[in-house]
Amino acid sequence: MFDSVVHSRSVAPNAGLRTVEKVAEAKLPTDVGEFRLIGYRSLTSDEEFVVLAQGEIDAHRPTLARIHSQCLTGDAFGSTKCDCGQQLKSAMKLIADEGQGAIVYQQQEGRGIGIINKIRAYALQDEGADTIEANERLGLAVDLRRYEQCAEILCDLGFRRVRLISNNPDKISAMKKFGLEVVERVPLEIKFYRSLIRYLSTKRKQMGHLIRLPEDEYERTAEPGLQTI
Numbered sequence: 001m002f003d004s005v006v007h008s009r010s011v012a013p014n015a016g017l018r019t020v021e022k023v024a025e026a027k028l029p030t031d032v033g034e035f036r037l038i039g040y041r042s043l044t045s046d047e048e049f050v051v052l053a054q055g056e057i058d059a060h061r062p063t064l065a066r067i068h069s070q071c072l073t074g075d076a077f078g079s080t081k082c083d084c085g086q087q088l089k090s091a092m093k094l095i096a097d098e099g100q101g102a103i104v105y106q107q108q109e110g111r112g113i114g115i116i117n118k119i120r121a122y123a124l125q126d127e128g129a130d131t132i133e134a135n136e137r138l139g140l141a142v143d144l145r146r147y148e149q150c151a152e153i154l155c156d157l158g159f160r161r162v163r164l165i166s167n168n169p170d171k172i173s174a175m176k177k178f179g180l181e182v183v184e185r186v187p188l189e190i191k192f193y194r195s196l197i198r199y200l201s202t203k204r205k206q207m208g209h210l211i212r213l214p215e216d217e218y219e220r221t222a223e224p225g226l227q228t229i
């Protein structure tokens, strides 16, 4: 499938059994700068991962990293039902501005339910269900994503101290479980489209995501989750 094999260099801090391997690397010029495009594949499933990276990763220096879960509608079509596309673009800009960091792009569309089920869930949302109710009415898990292999990839790239670009506490825990030190959580600037507010509010209330919404300017109630990091 791939033309060349690039052997991975370092061993992850808690690596017992390696579960991913680096298989290809090339340059990718983009509208925010040039990245290295690195392909990994899972040794335990048919999942493939793509990394966008800039600069040399220094284990001692806290470095920007993001695990981005594939969202075709947001990443490619500019959907305003979710903030995925905005987050991906902002993270790329942030890393390009620093000249250092990496995004691990995992192919777990629709929080792991796949694009067809995601369209089914959107149809229920059109009728009034929120993002969680829609999955439940379809008999699907709310979130099937796992991040361990993404953390393993960051270790393999040389990361040890991470400035994690994420609102998702599960991603923060996955990093820590894998022996990566999360020294900072870096929030992203998001435009709050009307169609986005309910989705973000549900993710915050029911999935514990660390999201600041425009209404926070008016409500100064302390939510424990917001002070986690």
Ligand SMILES: [Zn+2]
Binding pocket: 071, 073, 074, 075, 082, 083, 084, 085
């Ligand atoms: Zn999305």
